[in-house]
Amino acid sequence: MRRTLATLASAIALASFALSAPAHAQGKLDSPANLAEKAPATYKAKFDTSKGAFVVEVTRDWAPNGADRFYNLVKNGFYDNVRFFRVISGFMVQFGINGDPKISAPWREARISDDPVKQxxxxxxxxxxxxxxxxxxxxxxxxxxxxxxxxxxxFAPFGRIVSGMDVVDKLNAEYGEGAPRGRGPDQGRIQMEGNAYLNKEFSRLDYVKKATIER
Incomplete structure (x- = not known):
């Protein structure tokens, strides 16, 4: 009887985990072709990071292909736990390689067509x-x-920071440009080894804790 109850409890726990697991754990990010939802005309994406939060307001008309892709990636958890791996003071901060190589792999060739530069x-x-x-x-x-x-x-902008630009300004820039031109992370190794590589050799990089679409 006890064994039956324990088995039942385990099954319930597993079912609960499946319902609450992040989208990528349920396989939604395995096939880029299946994540092609049209984005709203405007939407906001909130990024909770190791330095605080910032909000991106996206205007689809600026760059429709880019806005749609970003909407699907944020909505399905792609940017959760990703590192800001290229931070060049006075220029820009780059991110968007998933920390799990199995997730990032299908997206390396999931290219979208260019948008005209309107902004x-x-x-x-x-x-x-x-x-x-x-x-x-x-x-x-x-x-x-x-x-x-x-x-x-x-390079066609598809959105802008509407709050938290001070947080963006604080993102760790100590590693600067990436290898081989600089002393920062090698993008090839990020793709192949993910956060395991970054945590070991660039442990002070800032990162996205969670990104969500705001309603």
């Missing part, structure tokens, strides 16, 4: 990192300064 890369505006035309995936950066020189290169 300038001003201080506090958020934009996707990219490596040429039509290469945007999940990595984004927030401009610390007015970086209008990026506009002609196709």
């Amino acid at each position: 300038s890369n001003r201080r506090g505006y958020i934009t996707y990192a990219m490596a040429g035309p039509n290469t945007r995936t999940s990595q984004v950066f927030i401009n610390f300064a007015d970086n209008a020189n990026l506009d002609n290169s196709g």
Whole structure:
């Protein structure tokens, strides 16, 4: 009887865990093609970080493809526990590689088409990192300064910080530019080893505790 009750209790506990588990634990992030919900015309995403909270207001009309991708990533927990791995004072802060290599892997090639540049890369505006035309995936950066020189290169802002820019300014910049040009983390190793690599060799990086869509 006791064994039966223990088994039942374990089953209930497991069921409760499954219901409360984060989205990525339930496999929602395994297939980028299935996360293609159209974003609202405007929405806010709150990022609770190791330095405090900041809020991004996204305007879909600025960059529809970018706004939709960001909405799906935030809503499904992709940015939870990710590190701000490239922080260059006076320029920008970059993040968006999931700490679990199994989750980040399918997103490396999940590219979205470019959006026309409708807004300038001003201080506090958020934009996707990219490596040429039509290469945007999940990595984004927030401009610390007015970086209008990026506009002609196709970097299309899709939102801006509406509260907590002081928090963004405080993100740890001691490691600076990434390897091999700087002493910061190597993006290839982040992709392959995730937070295990960053925790071991760059333990003072700031990070996102949780990102949520605000209603």
